[in-house]
Amino acid sequence: MANDFPPCAIRLWMHKLQKGAAQAVGRLENCLLPSMSKETARLSVKIATERGILVTNKDAKVRRPTLKFCQKLSSLPKYSSDPYCYECHLPGDLRKCVSCERCFHEECQRKDPEKPTYLVPSDKDQPYQFPLSVPDQDQNESVEVVAMSPTPQPLLDHNSNIEQESPAPQTPHFVKHESYEWDDDVFYVSEKKGVRQRSQATVKNEEALGSDTDASSELELCTRCRLLKLATIRNPPQLDKKELACLLSKVWGDSHSWMSTDVATYMADNWKNRDIALVKRILFKSDILGLEDIKRNIEAEKYTYLMEFHADLLDLQHNMAVFFGHQAEEYEPTKRLIRDVSHYIQEIRKCVDCFRYSNEENLSKMWFAKPCTQRHELVLAKTAGYPHWPAKVISVYSGNPNKYDVRFFGGDHSRALLAERDIIPIDMDTDLHFKAKNTHGFNDALLELHCHMMLSGYSATLFGFYADPAEAEELIKLALSRCTKSGVSHTPGKRGRPATPAAAKKRKLLNSSSCPSPVPTRVMPRRSVLLRESGGTVNQPENGIYQNLTEQILKAHDDLQRYQSELTAMQQELNVAKLKRWCHHCLQEAAFDCCFAASYCSADCQRRDKRRHQGACKVNQ
Numbered sequence: 226m227a228n229d230f231p232p233c234a235i236r237l238w239m240h241k242l243q244k245g246a247a248q249a250v251g252r253l254e255n256c257l258l259p260s261m262s263k264e265t266a267r268l269s270v271k272i273a274t275e276r277g278i279l280v281t282n283k284d285a286k287v288r289r290p291t292l293k294f295c296q297k298l299s300s301l302p303k304y305s306s307d308p309y310c311y312e313c314h315l316p317g318d319l320r321k322c323v324s325c326e327r328c329f330h331e332e333c334q335r336k337d338p339e340k341p342t343y344l345v346p347s348d349k350d351q352p353y354q355f356p357l358s359v360p361d362q363d364q365n366e367s368v369e370v371v372a373m374s375p376t377p378q379p380l381l382d383h384n385s386n387i388e389q390e391s392p393a394p395q396t397p398h399f400v401k402h403e404s405y406e407w408d409d410d411v412f413y414v415s416e417k418k419g420v421r422q423r424s425q426a427t428v429k430n431e432e433a434l435g436s437d438t439d440a441s442s443e444l445e446l447c448t449r450c451r452l453l454k455l456a457t458i459r460n461p462p463q464l465d466k467k468e469l470a471c472l473l474s475k476v477w478g479d480s481h482s483w484m485s486t487d488v489a490t491y492m493a494d495n496w497k498n499r500d501i502a503l504v505k506r507i508l509f510k511s512d513i514l515g516l517e518d519i520k521r522n523i524e525a526e527k528y529t530y531l532m533e534f535h536a537d538l539l540d541l542q543h544n545m546a547v548f549f550g551h552q553a554e555e556y557e558p559t560k561r562l563i564r565d566v567s568h569y570i571q572e573i574r575k576c577v578d579c580f581r582y583s584n585e586e587n588l589s590k591m592w593f594a595k596p597c598t599q600r601h602e603l604v605l606a607k608t609a610g611y612p613h614w615p616a617k618v619i620s621v622y623s624g625n626p627n628k629y630d631v632r633f634f635g636g637d638h639s640r641a642l643l644a645e646r647d648i649i650p651i652d653m654d655t656d657l658h659f660k661a662k663n664t665h666g667f668n669d670a671l672l673e674l675h676c677h678m679m680l681s682g683y684s685a686t687l688f689g690f691y692a693d694p695a696e697a698e699e700l701i702k703l704a705l706s707r708c709t710k711s712g713v714s715h716t717p718g719k720r721g722r723p724a725t726p727a728a729a730k731k732r733k734l735l736n737s738s739s740c741p742s743p744v745p746t747r748v749m750p751r752r753s754v755l756l757r758e759s760g761g762t763v764n765q766p767e768n769g770i771y772q773n774l775t776e777q778i779l780k781a782h783d784d785l786q787r788y789q790s791e792l793t794a795m796q797q798e799l800n801v802a803k804l805k806r807w808c809h810h811c812l813q814e815a816a817f818d819c820c821f822a823a824s825y826c827s828a829d830c831q832r833r834d835k836r837r838h839q840g841a842c843k844v845n846q
Contacts, residue, residue, distance in 0.1 A: 230268065230269035230273065231260070231261060231265070231310055231550065232315075232508055232547045232550075233547075233549060234257055234260075234261075234269045234273070235278075235504055235507055236548055237256050237257055237260065238253060238279075239294070239500055239503075239504060240256070240495075242292075242293050243497070243500055243841070244497065244499070244500070245292035245293060245294070247291035247292060248291055248293070250291075250292060251277075254266040254267055254270055254275070257270075260552075260553075270629065277356060278295060278507060279292040279293065280293060280294075280295045294500075294788060296455035296499075296503075301503075301506050301507060303506075304325070305326070306319075306321045306326045306328050306510065307319075307326055307328050307511070308328070309328070309543075310328060310329050310330045311327045311329045311448060311449070311539075312329050312330065312333035312334065312335065312342060312448065313333045313551065314543060314551045315551065322446055322447035322450055323445050323446060324401070324448060324450045325449070325450055326511065327449060327450075327580060329447055329448075331444075334448075339452070339567065341560070342562070343560065349808065397453050402668070416533070438508075447506055449536045449540065452532045452536050452539075453530075453533065455538055456529075456530035456532035456533060459531070460531055461531075461573065461574055461577045463577075463598065464529065466526045467526060467690075468581075468690045469528055469529070469530075470523055470526040470528065471690070472573055472577070472581060472584075473523045473528060474524070475584045476566060476569040476570075476573075477519065477520065477523055479565070480565040480566050480569070481516060481519075481520075482563070483558040483559075483562045483565070484516060484558045484559065484562055485558070485562045486555065487512050487515040487516050487541065487544075488513050488544045488548045488549075489514075489515035489517075490516070490517075491506065508547055508548065509539075509547070511545065513544055514540050514544065519538070519541070519559075524535070529753075531570050531573065534566075534570075535542060535570060538559075538562065538563055539563070541559065542560075542562075545564065545629065570589060574730075575620050575630075576597055576599050576619060577597075578598055578685065578688070578689070579597055579619070579632075581836055582595055582688075587694065589697075589698065589701065592601070593617075593638050593673060593677070594674075594676040594677040594680055594701065595677075595680060595697070595701075596677065596680050596681045596688060598685045598689070600681075601617040601619065602617070602650065603616075603617060603618075603650075603677075604617075604618055604648050604649060605647075605650075606629070606631045606633065606643055606647060606648055607648075608643070608647070613649060614631045614633050614634070614667070615633075615634045615671065615673075615674040616631040616632060617632050618630070618648075619640075620632065624643075626643075626645045626646060628642050629642070629643050629644075629648050631643060631648070631707040634670040634671075634673045634674050635666055635669040635670025635671075636666055636669070636670070672705075672708055675692055675708040676701065676704045676705055676708055680700060680701065680704050685701060688700075696809045696819065806824040807824065808830055809824060809825060810826075810830040810831070810833055810835055811826060811830055815824045819831060819842060820842050820843045821843060822838075822842070823838050823841075823842070
């Protein structure tokens with residue numbers, strides 16, 4: 226192909242050919258050697274010359290032929306689409322997207338637009354660690370297809386007395402068939418599976434036949450267009466632009482530190498505007514998106530969906546790979562950036578409220594007890610070395626067995642991915658599941674659980690993005706006070722002597738009758754409560770005593786005002802007196818100065834004080 230040369234060669238040549246400078250062919254080939262082989266460098270110079278990117282310098286003073294960039298932008302080749310693959314960022318036999326100007330190799334196209342085809346380094350060197358998640362399957366996993374595979378026998382009725390014989394293998398290789406068990410949907414822990422029934426054979430209708438056509442048409446789009454097509458479906462409901470901008474600012478603030486530069490910043494720091502326009506015309510079909518552009522888009526609330534933000538990061542990564550090279554050190558941080566952002570997007574999809582609560586500026590101590598719009602099931606989760614601990618189910622992964630992504634109450638609210646056998650559902654009556662243990666951590670978790678169950682009776686909008694934080698804190702304090710009254714304590718108590726069965730039964734009846742419901746009730750004002758407890762109206766004080774107290778208060782207030790005015794006047798007089806000069810003999814207001822150390826009101830006082838002041842006077846010395 227005529228355009229088969231690495232795009233990073235343009236950047237390396239521009240450092241030698243700035244401002245219309247010319248260099249020999251050998252020097253242009255040598256500057257490419259650190260990034261490619263000698264044969265590839267020679268071929269790159271040849272192809273660039275044939276396409277008119279590099280032209281011969283016609284200066285008569287130069288003895289040997291030299292090359293320089295074509296300075297006429299209109300003479301450079303103009304592309305109808307992006308000349309580089311959106312996945313591997315290299316030229317070749319490309320397929321154009323049906324919705325935009327981007328292109329890709331058919332063998333490079335992703336099966337899942339949200340999962341890249343490259344391997345990302347582990348996060349062991351990061352300052353924070355990600356929670357456990359289901360490992361992604363290998364994208365390049367090959368499926369072995371064996372010809373002449375035996376046809377499996379149909380699934381027989383359980384009440385049938387016909388013996389089912391296994392078919393004789395026709396090939397020496399082991400053939401793995403699909404499972405004939407029914408696939409169960411993901412269900413809550415407290416729910417039970419329905420009775421399995423045999424499904425009747427159905428005829429494949431036209432819609433089912435058209436599903437294959439939809440899958441093939443999906444691969445005709447580039448990764449960006451496929452993401453934008455799923456934007457409305459994969460976006461969390463009730464997430465408006467303002468709240469999304471707040472969440473993305475947190476995501477961008479934690480993730481953008483991977484990258485120290487971008488294409489726009491690099492060109493602005495090293496080249497002039499004429500050279501920048503030349504490189505843009507040669508390499509890029511669309512506008513160059515930089516780090517500052519993404520930050521401004523977040524601040525201006527231009528993103529409506531999470532996928533739009535993800536798509537812009539893919540454009541940023543593509544520009545970095547085309548400009549610096551897909552094997553350059555500047556390109557590697559983009560992989561880590563997109564990995565972190567993809568993780569944050571996944572967490573936002575699981576629960577918007579949980580992500581916002583855990584990243585608020587004024588983080589509440591009981592933030593995990595706040596209810597979410599998406600209700601989480603409460604369970605008892607068992608991990609190695611710990612008893613069954615109260616937790617929330619964040620998400621459920623279907624499999625064999627099912628995996629539950631849970632987050633524990635108390636402590637640092639750690640995460641775990643547990644099997645179904647380690648999960649027990651929690652009923653509303655938590656006293657049947659929990660007993661006070663001699664550990665601070667468990668009692669704190671139990672207190673937070675009770676607080677969450679009480680706050681769940683309120684509307685989640687009282688704790689949402691537009692809610693008043695002060696009102697939310699008041700509700701949390703109210704729930705904590707109720708939890709304390711109901712017997713849930715922060716500190717563990719001493720282990721007492723076990724009670725007899727009769728005493729335990731009596732105590733259980735008393736607790737069940739006096740324990741308040743986890744659903745919050747309306748709180749009455751304190752004055753109304755006092756009136757109700759007294760059984761009537763509160764007796765007002767006698768009129769004479771009340772009037773005397775009022776007169777004393779008013780008189781004390783008047784005296785206070787008078788004393789304050791006198792104190793202010795005295796302070797002003799004192800300030801004026803400090804600025805005046807006083808006679809050194811009679812201590813009256815002075816009229817003139819003898820020296821810097823003495824002043825006098827008259828000449829008579831100066832004459833009388835002459836003998837005492839003459840030794841210290843500075844005038845005649």
